[in-house]
Amino acid sequence: MIDLTKTIDLSTTYHGLKLKNPLVASASPMCQDIGNIRRMEDSGAAAVVLDSLFEEQIELESADLDRFLMAGSEVSAESTTHFPELMHRVRGPETYLKHIQKCKEAVSIPIVGSLNGSTNGGWLHYAKQMQEAGADALELNIYYIPVDPKVTGEQVENQYVELVKAVKAEVRIPVAVKLGPYFSSMANMAQKLDGAGADALVLFNRFYQPDYDLEALEVVPNLILSNSHELLLRLHWIAVLYGSVKADLALTGGVHSATDVVKAMMAGAKVAMMTSALLKRGITFLDTISTELLIWMGEHEYDSIQQMQGSMSRNAVPQPGAFERANYMKVLNSYAMR
Numbered sequence: 001m002i003d004l005t006k007t008i009d010l011s012t013t014y015h016g017l018k019l020k021n022p023l024v025a026s027a028s029p030m031c032q033d034i035g036n037i038r039r040m041e042d043s044g045a046a047a048v049v050l051d052s053l054f055e056e057q058i059e060l061e062s063a064d065l066d067r068f069l070m071a072g073s074e075v076s077a078e079s080t081t082h083f084p085e086l087m088h089r090v091r092g093p094e095t096y097l098k099h100i101q102k103c104k105e106a107v108s109i110p111i112v113g114s115l116n117g118s119t120n121g122g123w124l125h126y127a128k129q130m131q132e133a134g135a136d137a138l139e140l141n142i143y144y145i146p147v148d149p150k151v152t153g154e155q156v157e158n159q160y161v162e163l164v165k166a167v168k169a170e171v172r173i174p175v176a177v178k179l180g181p182y183f184s185s186m187a188n189m190a191q192k193l194d195g196a197g198a199d200a201l202v203l204f205n206r207f208y209q210p211d212y213d214l215e216a217l218e219v220v221p222n223l224i225l226s227n228s229h230e231l232l233l234r235l236h237w238i239a240v241l242y243g244s245v246k247a248d249l250a251l252t253g254g255v256h257s258a259t260d261v262v263k264a265m266m267a268g269a270k271v272a273m274m275t276s277a278l279l280k281r282g283i284t285f286l287d288t289i290s291t292e293l294l295i296w297m298g299e300h301e302y303d304s305i306q307q308m309q310g311s312m313s314r315n316a317v318p319q320p321g322a323f324e325r326a327n328y329m330k331v332l333n334s335y336a337m338r
Helices: 034-042 055-062 065-075 093-106 122-133 153-170 186-195 228-241 258-267 276-281 285-299 325-333
Strands: 012-014 017-019 023-025 047-049 111-116 137-141 175-179 200-203 211-213 218-220 248-252 271-274
Touching: 012 248, 023 285, 034 047, 034 093, 055 122, 093 111, 093 122, 111 122, 122 137, 122 153, 137 153, 153 175, 153 186, 175 186, 175 248, 186 200, 186 228, 200 228, 228 248, 228 258, 258 271, 258 285, 271 276, 276 285
Parallel strands: 023 047, 023 271, 047 111, 111 137, 137 175, 175 200, 200 248, 248 271
Antiparallel strands: 012 017, 211 218
């Protein structure tokens, strides 16, 4: 029986910020609306990561995008299609900065600005402007897929590291780095980013792969929301990295239930980020997860979130081989053909 008089502490810290619980609403179009931000806070979100300001937006706007597009349209009706449709809908830099200010006025929870880019350039000074607009932290979303066979893995890694150093040189607020899982040595890359000054690592970005329209013979965008099965890759690497880097670890991708949050904490994450679950179930689903999290912790006699954080990381479990090759044969042999 659950002791209803027992106080359970859901608080956590994430890159220096004190949060009331580990539930963070991650970047999505929902975060463009102040009303949604308020509902996220009311439903239990401890922080909100705003949708990203893209490197391309900033660079194109600085080159007078509207004039360029109009000039192109006089040459060919197809000229404007060279620019992603997204560019016509996403807010410009100044509007983005004003949105940060309005969010800070509307809610009391931390607001995290997001920069999405892959190269060093003038767009990076917007990191400082986000800080000045009131952002409590910054998430650097490095979305880069190297397709040039002449580019080496070392060059890609150095590009990430230099970007982090450049952003850290611009701001005093915490900087989290959101990255994908496609590095030849994830542990080594994490330590490089840690050494570059990253205050947190967000694992992992979801690279959206295009699909083929066989009737139109076109390559088309394809967005598939996450599910809980995607949690496993994140759990693996957070459990491996926990204790080996100073940076805090955040899990994003596949968080759809209170037990998913518990797994994230036990692996070593400081926060569990959600987007797909909120798109599928609505913003108020945050309150459901928070309630179910309290129930689970009460039933299993946990007093606090901190008590479980890292309790099932690679360094804490009696069989660390479960995170390495030694577990490969065991997994394969555990499946019996029917």
